[in-house]
Each structure stands twice: as structure tokens, then as C-alpha cells.
Amino acid sequence: MTSSPSILVVDDEPLNVSLLEAFLAPKGYNVLTATNGQQAIDIVKKSTVDLILLDVRMPILSGIEVCKTLKADPEFQLIPIIMISALSKMQDRIDGLDVGALEYITKPYNLDELYARVKASLKVKALTDHLESAEKVLISLAAAVEARDEYTGFHIDRVTKLATALGEKLNLPEQELDDIRIGARLHDIGKIGTPDSILLKPGRLTSDEFDEIKKHAKKGYDLCFGLKTIGNGLDLILHHHEKLDGSGYPVGLSGDEINLPIRILTVADIFDALTSSRCYRKGLSLEKAFEILFSEVKEQKIDGDVVNALKELHENGAEFHQRN
Numbered sequence: 001m002t003s004s005p006s007i008l009v010v011d012d013e014p015l016n017v018s019l020l021e022a023f024l025a026p027k028g029y030n031v032l033t034a035t036n037g038q039q040a041i042d043i044v045k046k047s048t049v050d051l052i053l054l055d056v057r058m059p060i061l062s063g064i065e066v067c068k069t070l071k072a073d074p075e076f077q078l079i080p081i082i083m084i085s086a087l088s089k090m091q092d093r094i095d096g097l098d099v100g101a102l103e104y105i106t107k108p109y110n111l112d113e114l115y116a117r118v119k120a121s122l123k124v125k126a127l128t129d130h131l132e133s134a135e136k137v138l139i140s141l142a143a144a145v146e147a148r149d150e151y152t153g154f155h156i157d158r159v160t161k162l163a164t165a166l167g168e169k170l171n172l173p174e175q176e177l178d179d180i181r182i183g184a185r186l187h188d189i190g191k192i193g194t195p196d197s198i199l200l201k202p203g204r205l206t207s208d209e210f211d212e213i214k215k216h217a218k219k220g221y222d223l224c225f226g227l228k229t230i231g232n233g234l235d236l237i238l239h240h241h242e243k244l245d246g247s248g249y250p251v252g253l254s255g256d257e258i259n260l261p262i263r264i265l266t267v268a269d270i271f272d273a274l275t276s277s278r279c280y281r282k283g284l285s286l287e288k289a290f291e292i293l294f295s296e297v298k299e300q301k302i303d304g305d306v307v308n309a310l311k312e313l314h315e316n317g318a319e320f321h322q323r324n
């Protein structure tokens with residue numbers, strides 16, 4: 001947030017807009033105004049907005065619809081919204097909060113109360129801005145780790161896209177898809193602690209070197225532990241090398257101890273490793289990659305349903321692998 005927060009006031013009654021503008025601008029806020037819902041969305045898309053004061057009943061696009069649209073867009077969903085409405089029925093209030101409004105104020109309102117809620121909502125925004133930037137720092141760090149190894153370029157992107165597509169195909173709930181998105185993006189961040197001499201070694205690794213590589217799962221977990229927005233994505237970072245028969249690392253989880261989002265990330269990670277070129281070999285063909293994946297399914301190391309879903313995605317023409 002900049003030193004002077006921007007508040008967007010949206011109301012189809014110009015007098016209400018002027019009243020709020022006259023009240024808020026002298027308090028040091030940068031006030032933007034709109035008189036219908038569509039205009040409000042256009043302003044949010046092209047300006048920085050830290051808080052929206054949103055009338056509910058408006059022509060063209062109602063406040064509820066504006067709120068729904070913004071909350072569905074990852075780029076704008078963290079902007080707090082205070083709904084302001086003459087509607088005072090309990091159900092209207094519930095509808096407003098249901099679509100993601102932070103507060104709901106009924107007209108006529110007391111300006112001091114409104115001001116208190118504006119300040120509280122902007123505090124929430126400042127906090128989420130901090131959390132978001134912490135997440136961005138870690139994601140850049142993960143990309144920097146990847147950039148050390150020219151052979152794994154775009155591995156993170158491909159694994160994230162593939163794991164998300166598999167999660168959607170297997171009907172995971174939205175929350176678990178979010179865990180996959182962030183977990184996949186950060187899964188190998190712990191490799192920041194792996195020496196180049198091991199990470200970039202062209203030949204076969206000794207068992208000591210492999211032990212060193214294995215540490216990246218726990219290192220990544222420790223690095224991201226404080227990240228408030230990560231949720232269960234943290235488990236994906238820690239466990240993406242576990243195997244169903246208990247032979248994986250770092251914990252040696254087995255069977256039901258490994259949940260579906262983790263199983264999905266594991267398959268996506270292995271598939272991408274097999275089909276991409278590495279410093280010690282060229283990427284394998286799709287046929288050969290699937291042959292290896294299905295043999296791992298047979299050995300009860302990875303999830304057969306996930307590998308079948310991956311096969312179906314490919315048969316339907318989706319391309320998630322590196323072209324060699």
C-alpha cells in the first residue's frame with residue numbers, strides 16, 4: 001500500500017458519492033469514484049485500489065455482482081469491500097457477507113462508525129499486502145533456485161500446470177487446488193541449500209550426495225513454515241518424494257498417510273523429470289515415461305489413479321511435457 005491509501009466509492013446516487021468523497025479526502029485518502037458496478041470494476045482493473053465502499057442496489061451491475069466478480073479474480077480478491085446499503089434485512093446482510101464483503105453497513109450510517117470500519121479494513125489490507133509480498137519473495141527465490149540449473153528450466157511452471165490440471169481432473173475441492181498451486185511452485189525451494197557440485201553433477205550421485213539432495217524437502221518446509229498464506233501447501237513441499245510403499249523420503253510415509261494432493265504432485269514431478277533433458281541424459285519419450293510410471297504403480301510406489309488421469313490428459317491432446 002502506498003503512503004496514501006486509495007478508496008473507491010461506488011454508489012449510483014451522485015450525492016452519496018460526493019458526501020463520502022468530501023468526508024474521506026480531507027483525511028488524507030486518495031478517493032476514486034464510480035456511479036455503477038461496471039465502472040467500478042474498470043477502475044479496479046486499471047488503478048491501485050486498497051478498499052471499496054460499495055453500494056448494493058445499482059443499475060447495470062449490482063454491488064453483490066461486483067463483489068462476486070472481484071472475489072473470483074485472484075488479482076483483486078484481497079481488496080477489502082465494505083457494502084453500504086439501505087437494505088437492512090438480515091438476508092441482505094448475509095448475502096453481502098456471503099459473496100466476500102468484509103463489512104456490511106446499513107444506511108443511514110454514522111460517519112464516525114464508517115470511518116472506524118474504513119481504518120480497520122485498511123489495516124487488514126496492509127497485512128495481506130505484507131503476506132502477499134512474503135509469498136512473492138519465496139516464489140522468486142524458488143525461480144532463482146531453478147535458474148541455477150539450465151537443464152531444469154521451466155520445470156516449476158510445467159509441474160505446477162500439470163499438477164493443477166490433474167487436481168481438476170480428479171475433482172479436488174478449490175482449497176486443495178490452491179494448496180497444489182503454491183506447493184508445486186515452491187516444492188524444490190529447499191534446493192537453495194544444495195551445493196552446485198551436487199545439484200549440477202553430470203554423473204551418478206554417490207549415496208552421500210544423494211543424502212544431501214534428500215535434505216531439500218525438509219529445508220523447503222522450514223523455509224516456508226512461516227508463510228501464512230501457504231496452508232497445506234507446506235505438506236506438499238515436505239512430502240513430494242514420499243512413496244506409497246514407504247520407501248520415499250524424508251519421513252517414509254506410506255499408503256493413506258499420503259493424501260491425494262501430495263500423490264498428484266509426486267506424479268507430476270516424476271513425469272516432468274523423466275520427459276525433460278537433464279545434464280546427464282536426454283528427456284525420455286512419452287511412451288518410455290509412461291512405461292516407467294506404470295511400473296512404479298505396479299510396485300505400489302505411486303498412485304495408479306493419478307497416472308491414469310495423466311494418461312487421459314495426454315490422450316485428449318494436453319501437452320505438459322518439455323519438447324526435446
Ligand SMILES: [Fe+2]
Nearest residue numbers: 187188240241
Ligand atoms: Fe524435489
